[in-house]
Amino acid sequence: MNLMERMVEQARANKQRIVLPEGTEERTLKAADRILADNIADVILIGNPDEIRALANQYQLTHIDQATLVNPLSHEKKETYTQLLYELRKAKGMTLEKAQKTVEDPLYLGCLMIKNGDADGEVAGARNTTGNVLRSAFQIIKTVPGVKVVSGAFLMFIPDTSYGEEGLMVFADCAVVPDPTAEELAQIAVSTAKTARDIAGIAPRIAMLSFSTKGSASHAMVDKVVEATRLAREMEPALKIDGELQTDAAIVPAVGASKAPGSEIAGHANVLVFPSLEVGNIAYKLVQRLAHAEAVGPILQGIAAPVNDLSRGCSVDDVYKMITITCNQAISLKK
Structure with a gap:
């Protein structure tokens, strides 16, 4: 059994909740469908649910209906996450009004889900820059105690x-x-x-x-x-x-x-x-x-919960592997 096969088996044995903020991005959706088909993780897709379902139909994806779909503009925990973001960032000038708008950003929403205990890890970057992926992670999840650098x-x-x-x-x-x-x-x-x-x-x-x-x-x-x-x-x-x-x-x-x-x-x-x-x-x-x-990565190190960044030139297989790695990071952190 090679390394990736071992990581797949470990992920299957202890399923983690992985949030994908780029829920309408083609490669992300196709990788999520494979992850669900292989029973590797519980997938949370952020995006307009109707658009996600339409794209899944267009790409002939048969397992997306097993994912949890979260509309960043309207979902049951929006107020909870708004209050959480406000408390985390008010010392840095965050207002409730600004928090209400910021929680609609899928990258911030994904990190808030992790911080609130509603997800175990995040994978993004197929559509966003590394700077944007890291900014929300730094501000909300922060680094491992004793480690200042990611x-x-x-x-x-x-x-x-x-x-x-x-x-x-x-x-x-x-x-x-x-x-x-x-x-x-x-x-x-x-x-x-x-x-x-x-x-x-x-x-x-x-x-x-x-x-x-x-x-x-x-x-x-x-x-x-x-x-x-x-x-x-x-x-x-x-x-x-x-x-x-x-x-x-x-x-x-x-x-x-x-x-x-x-x-x-x-x-x-x-x-x-x-x-x-x-x-x-x-x-x-x-x-x-x-x-x-x-080359498999980059695997981000030093963040208090696993948030991993993809290259915008990534393949479906790259996204699949990074989700699997993120599951294993989450499992390790809980040990």
Whole structure:
């Protein structure tokens, strides 16, 4: 059983309520129909119910009638969510009048449903920007206690199984934080370790990447990675982590033994933490295209409840996988 099959089985065994704010978007609807057909999650679609039913008929979807349809303009809990939003944001200038209008925004409504205990996770982004998806999550759900930064990890399934965990590696941050501080980079490492354990099902061996290995170069950017490694160890003393390491020293045993003798991570890393978003985003796309790896993500880390962002160029299969991953994140959070 491969990783996705295992996640599907776990989701089926402990069904979660996943809200999809883009309930009239074609790929989202088709993925939701597959999720319902495979009995993976209880699906909540936000949008005009008549339009959703018409589209389901147009696309010949046969399971959408099993979903809960929520009209953002008129539903039984609108006043409840209005009051909740007002209480959460009144210190930031939110008024009741503004709250009444804001709860009609599907992205805010989805997060309010999670905050109120009416849903377990959210997937959006097929139609919305990452900034819009994250804004509502930051304002309503907020971050995990002790974690101030949200980041994005990719599961990388690499054809050459000599790398990582039989070809599976986790890359971060590839989606959110442009230029993390040492403290933020440490938090990204700890969050990615949790993703590796809970979602990828592997024991994380984390390489904090740089253009230097163990002092081979001197620069403020190298110092940041060294300090982030130290802070991550303080945050989670049992964490298997090392840095700073160049990529070849992190993933090739012979190079790791030569450049970083005595390191238990060098040459054997299955989690790569990049020093900046620029590096991480370029790296995952290069590996995806040149090594023909399958990149699944970004899986958002650090939010107090699972909210995941899709690429606007996503496929139906991408949405299906992200819903499945979101279910598994929700299950893990409840343990």
